Amino acid sequence: MTLSKNRIKYIHSLELKKNRKKEKVFLAEGHKLVGELLNEMPCRLLAATAEWLSTNRNRFSVTEIYEVTEEELTRASLQKTPQQVLAVFEQREEEMDSSxxxxxxxxxxxxxxxxxxxxxxxxxxxxxxxxxxxxxxxxxxxxxxxxxxxxxxxxxxxxxxxxxxxxxxxxxxxxxxxxxxxxxxxxxxxxxxxxxxxxxxxxxxxxxxxxxxxxxxxxxxxxxxxxxxxxxxxxxxxxxxxxxxxxxxxxxxx
Amino acid sequence: MTLSKNRIKYIHSLELKKNRKKEKVFLAEGHKLVGELLNEMPCRLLAATAEWLSTNRNRFSVTEIYEVTEEELTRASLQKTPQQVLAVFEQREEEMDSSxxxxxxxxxxxxxxxxxxxxxxxxxxxxxxxxxxxxxxxxxxxxxxxxxxxxxxxxxxxxxxxxxxxxxxxxxxxxxxxxxxxxxxxxxxxxxxxxxxxxxxxxxxxxxxxxxxxxxxxxxxxxxxxxxxxxxxxxxxxxxxxxxxxxxxxxxxx
Known part of the structure; x- marks a missing residue:
């Protein structure tokens, strides 16, 4: 699947707290960070280079996966130098218990x-x-x-x-x-x-x-x-x- | 003195190492940081709001001083939210002595x-x-x-x-x-x-x-x-x- 302009706009919108709050999600970028979060948190959307996907595909199940070029990834990313993969994860619901x-x-x-x-x-x-x-x-x-x-x-x-x-x-x-x-x-x-x-x-x-x-x-x-x-x-x-x-x-x- | 386009360009040029190295200077911004450095290092250029200058003028001697509006300071600054003052200081010549x-x-x-x-x-x-x-x-x-x-x-x-x-x-x-x-x-x-x-x-x-x-x-x-x-x-x-x-x-x- 290619990453539409709309999806890029959605990813960029997560820079703002009000949008993250509304969607109850957050953005993470880079092989090390995304790789670690995939083991621990539900992922809604993942965009990665063909190279990253070929070596990591079996490690996770995400409904919305996009294979992107370096150029597309740069357009979607909030980082100056995006690294292979970015992903949108669900925020955790925290229960406060001061005990x-x-x-x-x-x-x-x-x-x-x-x-x-x-x-x-x-x-x-x-x-x-x-x-x-x-x-x-x-x-x-x-x-x-x-x-x-x-x-x-x-x-x-x-x-x-x-x-x-x-x-x-x-x-x-x-x-x-x-x-x-x-x-x-x-x-x-x-x-x-x-x-x-x-x-x-x-x-x-x-x-x-x-x-x-x-x-x-x-x-x-x-x-x-x-x-x-x-x-x-x-x-x-x-x-x-x-x-x-x-x-x-x-x-x-x- | 007002800050000319040329001086703003000079200040911005100090974001790059090669320009800092050529001029042997560096840029510092904000009341706390600039205030502290003025006590310890030679200053080549200082741009500040009238308010900052009125309370700090006696604290230093700098040849090139500019009184600027908030708007001018924003144009000269590398910071998102500039604070009252920016200054160009001389780099220190370090002598290496491993003893x-x-x-x-x-x-x-x-x-x-x-x-x-x-x-x-x-x-x-x-x-x-x-x-x-x-x-x-x-x-x-x-x-x-x-x-x-x-x-x-x-x-x-x-x-x-x-x-x-x-x-x-x-x-x-x-x-x-x-x-x-x-x-x-x-x-x-x-x-x-x-x-x-x-x-x-x-x-x-x-x-x-x-x-x-x-x-x-x-x-x-x-x-x-x-x-x-x-x-x-x-x-x-x-x-x-x-x-x-x-x-x-x-x-x-x-």
Missing amino acids: VINQSLCLALDDVQDPGNLGTIIRLADWFGIEHIFCSPNTVDVYSPKVVQASMGAIARVHVHYTSLPELISSLKEIPVYGTFLDGGNMYSQPLSKNGLIVMGNEGNGISKEVEKLVNRKLYIPNYPSERPTSESLNVAIATAIVCAEFRRQVSLP | VINQSLCLALDDVQDPGNLGTIIRLADWFGIEHIFCSPNTVDVYSPKVVQASMGAIARVHVHYTSLPELISSLKEIPVYGTFLDGGNMYSQPLSKNGLIVMGNEGNGISKEVEKLVNRKLYIPNYPSERPTSESLNVAIATAIVCAEFRRQVSLP
Whole structure:
């Protein structure tokens, strides 16, 4: 089947959140990412080069498959340099259950705006066995193409929920709620728990005042050397990674 | 002074490495970044709104200053949403001296391609007091506008050198050369040194075979839980951050 102008228009329309929401789908591109998602999520449409299809045809069942030339793929793609295949997957319906925070370590993101940051955080959450991320309503959409690409397939395994963080945290009882602050306690001198919530803030403004009030364990990632006057800060995905690694290191100590 | 078409063309030309190299300059945008660089690097040209100039005029001396409208700034900018000011700074002349690797902890990047990753690595190096980064010749250019923006001013403090990594490492004697590998030793069970080189690899291919042979301490960042079969990996800037944090934690232990 060849890819009609209409289908290309449909694919491009998925760059916008309102269209993704209406159709309950999202776009993923490239051999590695699409290959991984095909094992884990229902696929609605797939467009690929003859070469890709010949080696991958047996790996999946999709109703709407298009064999395309490199040129057609470039027209359909949102990427500068499309790679062999793109596909439209169904969004997952997430059921929110805050009791997972009692039992396991979870992340909360307070208005993270950059899609690369969210995708990278989903990917590192997967590495560290963090299965749930709670996002404030103004956090960037998890199904934005740039988030999907940066997540590298982890989007199929990590559950991302959108909800009011103040309401979520207020509903929790006696659960540790961590956040990183310049006036927090040295992260390496604190006992870190196996469960609870780690809140990370917006790229420019950090954690909002309303959420900050509900954080009951303030952490600081030590810079080095510590006496140096610093104007520096860390990117939010970088800070998330360093904090998650330390939680898992402490829990894994013999 | 108003910004002529010719000056706008000059600013846009700095998106390309060959033009930056010829002029020995680079472009930076936004109040926070430009404000920080003005304290640390010679500035050749600055274009800003009347509002920005009125509050910042006494902070710097630049020969070529343009007061621009928001509209003019948008035309000159490479950003989607320009913020008050853009400026052209002089590139720093870096003198390579590999003896710093004897005395301090340094990073080496083996063909890191994504400008956001390089900028983020420069920023986190600054946080962890790592003053020198050695890049393979095919690593993305440090003065690429996206690298500069992601570095958030750290580009003024961290020295970035381009050189053949196999030649650099071969010239070092009895110095620890670290790298992260899936078959490396658990990073938390290794003694980590105050000096030496940490090598990080390309986004898709990791560390090249030629450089891998010269790594004498292979590290692994433990995933969690460790028994889980994983298809995951970590983004290179994320992996760099987790490794650097652990080096500095160990060195800071009482």
